[in-house]
Amino acid sequence: MRFRVHESAGWIKATRPYQLASGIKRAVIQAYSPLNRVIRLEPENRTHGRVLLSFYIHPFLLASAKPVPRDHPYYWHPNYWECTEMARSFLERGYAVDVIDCMNGRFVPRDGYEVLLDCRFNMERLTPLLGKECLKIFHIDIAHMLFRNAAECQRLLALQQRRGVTLQYRRFERPNLGIEYADCATVYGNRFTQDTFSYAEKPMYRVPISIPCLYPWPEAKDFEACRRRFMWLGSAGLVHKGLDLVLEAFADMPEFHLTVCGPVSDEKDFERAYSRELYSLPNIKTVGWVDIASPQFIDIMRTCVGLVYPSCSEGGCASALSAIAGGLIPILSYESSVDVHDFGMILPRSSVSEIRKAVTALAALPAAELQTMARKGWEYARENHSRDRFAREWRRTLDSILETKRASEVAPSATKRASEVALCKSLAMFLVMYDISEAVSIVGGGVC
Numbered sequence: 001m002r003f004r005v006h007e008s009a010g011w012i013k014a015t016r017p018y019q020l021a022s023g024i025k026r027a028v029i030q031a032y033s034p035l036n037r038v039i040r041l042e043p044e045n046r047t048h049g050r051v052l053l054s055f056y057i058h059p060f061l062l063a064s065a066k067p068v069p070r071d072h073p074y075y076w077h078p079n080y081w082e083c084t085e086m087a088r089s090f091l092e093r094g095y096a097v098d099v100i101d102c103m104n105g106r107f108v109p110r111d112g113y114e115v116l117l118d119c120r121f122n123m124e125r126l127t128p129l130l131g132k133e134c135l136k137i138f139h140i141d142i143a144h145m146l147f148r149n150a151a152e153c154q155r156l157l158a159l160q161q162r163r164g165v166t167l168q169y170r171r172f173e174r175p176n177l178g179i180e181y182a183d184c185a186t187v188y189g190n191r192f193t194q195d196t197f198s199y200a201e202k203p204m205y206r207v208p209i210s211i212p213c214l215y216p217w218p219e220a221k222d223f224e225a226c227r228r229r230f231m232w233l234g235s236a237g238l239v240h241k242g243l244d245l246v247l248e249a250f251a252d253m254p255e256f257h258l259t260v261c262g263p264v265s266d267e268k269d270f271e272r273a274y275s276r277e278l279y280s281l282p283n284i285k286t287v288g289w290v291d292i293a294s295p296q297f298i299d300i301m302r303t304c305v306g307l308v309y310p311s312c313s314e315g316g317c318a319s320a321l322s323a324i325a326g327g328l329i330p331i332l333s334y335e336s337s338v339d340v341h342d343f344g345m346i347l348p349r350s351s352v353s354e355i356r357k358a359v360t361a362l363a364a365l366p367a368a369e370l371q372t373m374a375r376k377g378w379e380y381a382r383e384n385h386s387r388d389r390f391a392r393e394w395r396r397t398l399d400s401i402l403e404t405k406r407a408s409e410v411a412p413s414a415t416k417r418a419s420e421v422a423l424c425k426s427l428a429m430f431l432v433m434y435d436i437s438e439a440v441s442i443v444g445g446g447v448c
Contacts, residue, residue, distance in 0.1 A: 034061055036106050039099040041087060047094030050111055052126070054118035055083035055139070057101035078210050078318045079119075079141060082390060086117065089395050093402070115402075123178035135405045138182035140204075142315035143189070143337070144196035145175040151312035151335065152240045159244050167269045171237035171313075184401060186394075188316030189337030203404075205397045209316040210390035213293050214382050215326045217375070218302050224367040229257045230359060231304045231328060233292075233319050234311070236263060238270045242310035242333065242350060247277040249308075249355040250284055256359060258308070259300055260286040292322055301326040305370055306362055310350035311336045325381035327374045331358045343376035 039060040059080045087097050095114070100107045102120035109129055116123070116130055119139040127136060142148060149172050160166050179185055179200040187194055188209040197204070230250075234241040243262065250258040264271055264278060264286055271278065278286045290297045306329040309320050314337045321338060324330050330344035340346060345358050362370075383389070 034058065035101045035103050037061070037100075038107065041091060041097040041099065043091040043094050043096060045094060046096060049095065049114040051090045051095045051097045051115040051117065052109065052113045052130075053083070053087055053090070053097055053099045054102045054104070054116065054120070054122040054126075055086070055099070056080055057099055057104075059084050060087070060099045078212065081212065081387065082210060082394075085387075085391055085394065089391075089398055090115070092395075093398075118178060118182075120178070121174075121176050123181045124176055127181040135401070136182045136184075137401065138178045138185040138202075140179070140185050140187040140189075140193065140197060140315060141209075142173070143193050143313045143335070144179075145173045147196045148173065148313040149175075152237070155239050155242075155244075155312050159239060162248075163244075163273060165269075165273045167239055167273060168267075169240075170267065171240040183405075186397060186401075189314060190316070190339050192335055193315050193337045205401065207393050207397050208385050208390055209318055209321065210387045211318055211322045211325055211381065211385050212387070213322060213325065214386055215298060215301070215378075217378055218327050221302050221327065221371075221374075223305060223370040223374070226303050226305045227363045227365075227367065227370060228255060229259070229304045230306050230308050230331075231259045231261060231300060231323065232308055233323050234262045234309065235319065236266065238262065238264065238267050240312055242312065244270070244274065245310050245350060245352050245355060246308050247274050247284065248352045249359065251277050251281060253356060253359065254281075254283050256283060256363065258284045259304060260284065261288070261290045261297070261300065263289045298326065301328055305329060305374075306331055306359075308355060308359065309333070309336055310347050310355060312350070314338075321381055321385050324377040325385070327378050329362060329370065329373050329377060331355070331362065340377070341380065343373045343380065 034057060037057060039057060041060075056079055083099075087099060090097050098111070098113075100122070102118060102122060105121065105125065107122070107126075109126065113130055113134050115135045115137065116126060117137045117139055118126070119141055123136060123138055127134075130136075143151075149169075152169055152171055156167055156169060179197050179202055182200075182202055184203040184205065185197065186205045186207050187197070188207065190206075194204055194206070232243055232246050234243060238244065241262075243260065243264075246258065247260075250256055260278065265288060277284055287296075287300070290300070301323065307320060307323040308331045309317065309323075310331075310333040311317060312333065313335050317332070317336045317338050320330055320332055320336055324338075324344070330338065330340050331347065332338055332340060332344060333347045333350040335350075345362060347354050347358060365373075
């Protein structure tokens with residue numbers, strides 16, 4: 001009987017009416033999906049054409065390019081705040097702005113656009129529909145997808161060989177050709193991220209990623225007491241972001257303490273594979289997801305000396321910069337795409353043994369030196385990655401890109417005019433040489 005019930009259900013789903021009803025349901029859901037909406041923003045004084053901003057639409061559904069409230073979860077994600085800031089920058093310059101989600105594959109432009117700014121999948125699709133006159137800016141907030149996917153596969157394979165278990169990928173993204181269709185690109189990360197896109201040989205403008213919180217300097221922090229205490233702070237994709245490597249490193253260093261802040265319970269296969277390290281070892285405490293603006297998180301930072309974050313691929317890591325802004329000394333992979341200058345350490349290979357050596361070496365430094373490094377990092381994050389700094393640098397970069405576009409439009413006209421003048425002068429000289437009486441009248445009549 002069970003087989004017959006299952007067979008009957010399968011037969012019903014195969015019928016024409018069922019398929020038609022399912023198709024109508026999907027169409028209705030897509031039609032009302034926020035991902036397929038278009039938000040139209042008009043400047044107070046319009047002096048230019050329209051801009052198509054293909055980024056994240058959700059913040060604009062709240063308050064149409066107004067600042068996202070602090071009590072809303074979108075406030076704490078840099079991209080959500082930054083895309084509204086980008087829209088404001090175009091409005092200030094007299095452009096109307098149409099906002100679509102970067103995952104919107106249904107949008108077809110009905111208006112002409114002077115600028116297209118896209119961060120994912122619409123650059124390649126929309127470029128043929130917008131014409132050569134449209135300035136196309138590809139906004140890079142992750143490393144190239146081929147590098148990113150390959151790097152996560154390598155991490156998963158290495159984990160499989162070490163632990164004898166296969167875990168699911170979490171941060172895969174389908175590759176796109178956005179950089180190849182763009183005129184130029186803006187990029188958050190440092191040289192690492194830029195190099196993954198350099199094959200396209202497009203101009204790239206670096207802008208600093210912003211962090212939502214600027215913490216006060218922890219005056220009462222005891223660097224002598226916390227020199228052996230560290231933190232891992234990350235989001236989804238625990239293997240991608242190196243938590244497995246950090247756990248294995250600290251599991252064999254009982255004299256050091258690790259606090260894990262991230263959505264561990266969301267990845268059950270990882271949680272099972274590392275249940276001993278996460279929940280049974282006395283020197284590892286798993287907090288789970290934590291609000292980075294909460295007193296709890298600030299207290300954790302005050303008890304830790306550094307952040308260990310060996311991610312395999314980033315576009316400029318906001319979580320690492322948030323920890324640096326809280327006074328933690330960073331031990332990061334090169335692929336984290338964060339500059340640490342003289343206030344942190346870079347892991348060239350991010351192996352378990354390399355992590356152990358880096359943690360041990362940092363903890364062995366004098367407390368006064370640890371405090372100096374932490375202070376330098378704190379000052380660097382405040383100076384270079386505040387929201388005010390992003391707003392200024394983004395506008396400066398945008399003005400530079402727009403000016404380059406205008407110059408490129410003027411140059412062909414000037415060149416064409418110069419060629420016409422040169423041709424006229426040559427013609428006049430020819431007429432004079434052959435004593436043609438009309439030469440002077442031609443020149444004088446304004447032909448040239």
